[in-house]
Amino acid sequence: MRTRVVAAAVAVALLVPGVAEAHGLVQRQQLPIPQWLFAWAAAAVLVISFFALAVLWPQPRLEQDSWRPIRGGRAIASAPVQIIGGAIGVFLLVVTILAGFLGSGTALDNWAPTFLLITFWVGLVFASIVFGDIYRAFSPFRAIGRLLPSLNRPYPERLGRWPAAVGLWIFTWIELVSGWGEDPATLVTAALGYTVLMLAAQVYWGVETWSRRGEAFAVYFNMFARMSIWEVRDGVLGVRRPLGGLPHLDKAAGTVPFVTVMIGTVTFDGLSQGQLWRDVSADLVDTLGGFGVGALTASKIAATFGLLLGVGLVAGFYRLGIEGARSVGGGLSFAKLEFGFIHTLVPIAAVYVAAHYLTFLFFEGQAIIYLASDPFGQGWDLFGTVNSGINYSVFPQEDTWYVQVAVVVIGHVAALTLAHDRALTLYGDARLAVRSQYWMLGVMVGFTSLALWLLAQAGS
Secondary structure (H helix, E strand, O other), rough: OOHHHHHHHHHHHHHHHHHHHHHHHOOOOOOOOOOHEEEEHHHHHHHHHHHHHHHHHOOOOOOOOOOOOOOOHHHHOOOOHHHHHOOOOOOOOHHHHHHHHHHHOHHHHOHHHHHHHHHHHHHHHHHHHHHHOOHHHHHHHHHHOOOOOOOOOOOOOOOOOHHHHHHHHHHHHHHHHHHHHHHHHHHHHHHHHHHHHHHHHHHHHHHHHHHHHOOOOHHHHHHHHHOOEEEEEEOOEEEOOOOHHHOOOOOOOOOHHHHHHHHHHHHHHHHHHHHHHHHHHHHHHHHHHOOOHHHHHHHHHHHHHHHHHHHHHHHHHHHHHHHHHHHHOOOOOOOHHHHHHHHHHHHHHHHHHHHHHHHHHOOOHHHHHHHOOOOOOOOOOOOOOOOOOOOOOOHHHHHHHHHHHHHHHHHHHHHHHHHHHHHHHHHHHHHHHHHHHHHHHHHHHHHHHHHHHHHHHHHH
């Protein structure tokens, strides 16, 4: 057994340096040690963590419910506070839609794409991890939906989180492929369409049911909020262990596809910034051009294919890990293992976002400060910030690589810990649980390799 563990550890550790050397890591200022050494260190940390968990973590801990209310928790989560939060969310939605139609300019010159694609889409991920499910508190769709009548029809179990998975993929297509971010009016038209669909679904199935299952952003940010120590239960705010909400993720249909979309779409975003995808995309565009497809349309078709490929790659990699875990015995079905371990990928999704978009939020995200003073492009200066610019010194760029590697490693160690804890619960035997985790170790090192390679692609 010891020989097999060592062999597996060595094999997965060797994966990372090969990838790093083949493509080079992100081009930063001169590092004090070779870049490939970072890759070796990242793999080593995961392997050491695996052995430490096997020896020092013989009983499941995260599966136990550790939530407890805090003093003043009922007041913080009270109905008046929810009403205020919902009103703020509705106000921001209205401002964003009006800015898209009334404002001038594109991207960082208009409130709508800046708020939607940076402040909201990226910023709220970090806020959810730190503060819990704040999207639920500020959701304009939930706020409006509670004012509308509801049919409260039974929600089909077979749908599960599938509508949210599809909605999330479509949003990332809008962000990464459509080019609508450069056309604020088109972008907010899509936001209006999404609003109508969400309100209609809430009327039919009920606000809370649709928020838990079908509303893409509610499900998305709730996944990250499960990593937080904060949670509201029965109208009371309380605290729990870090990562404590993830083991209690319910086994709804579509959950596995949803999480793979979370990771796969960021995977494509990183890949699309590198030379490899540029070459592949150029070949696809040329091929489609031979069939009379215009260059712009062909490039969007190629990117759409890449976006699907990214999700498929992550799904296939996860399936490989689950098939491997099933092969060690224990009599557990593929479905039980697939649902049983999917929550372990959420920290990986979080660190993919953090590593890829942190500097984007720090730098381009500052545009919201001056746009807030004149959201409609009417020459206002409401908060005296209209003449402010982007300060690129707020985060030392020479330290970016260190932060990215640290975030990637920490996130994958967290995922490995969750997987080990769940294995102890599912298998009921520590030795069998550890054997099942050889494959999950391979998955985690593989995702670490992919993350570092994507950073290399983005920096090449």
